[in-house]
Amino acid sequence: MNDELLCEVRDAALYLTINRPQRRNAITPAVLQGICDGILRANRDADIRAVIITGIGEQAFCAGADLQTGTSFTFDYADPYQGMANLFRCARQSTVPLIARVNGACMAGGMGLMAMCDLAVASESAVFGLPEVKVGLFPAQVLSVLQHVVPRRRLTEICLCGEPFSAREALAAGLLNYVSEDLDAELDRLLARLLNKSPAAIRRGLYTLKHVEAMSFEQSMAFTESQIGLFALTEDAREGQLAFREKRQPMWTGR
Structure with missing residues (x-):
């Protein structure tokens, strides 16, 4: 991809690693574009079953915008579509x-970056926060991906006070799935549980989850009525039910 974002496929997972340790893995346009390109690649390649987003080293996942540049919030305002968005x-x-x-x-x-992901695992030493108010800014774009993850009152406090909080507090707030002293072992356990399931069910399932989130009850019922019929038409659905009846492990095709 580029020097600021490392890309590696391990088994069925694509690892995207921000490689700016000198700047605490702060975001640049190249980092944003590289992550986007990696996600698009994964969605085109049926052999990639998950995308892992992380930072190099042990100090920082990502410190946010690189304020040292002085240009982090300078955009082409004629362009309605910006990098982070x-x-x-x-x-x-x-x-x-x-x-x-x-x-x-x-x-x-x-x-x-963390909240836009479907799942999140953190080390015990990880620290979280939205400190933008300390420099006269506000985490406006981040709200779009955080507002459905964190309860409203907790989100308001995090945004308005700008104070850091621990991984355990992030777990209690619903930001994380797991916190562990052995981060990679916990990640491997999560991946193992994910990768032995039907690829077709997971891909269409994520599509369904993301669409129903913004729907009313009646809209979601109408939408999911059609989706369940499509799930049943896949090769994986037929194989999964046959394997259940035959008391064996399914052989997924991902179709």
């Missing part, structure tokens, strides 16, 4: 699960 749109459309491997400080825009 485009990445959030890309993540929203992904039917390959995105997993945040939070290896250290997860601040500001880094919280957005």
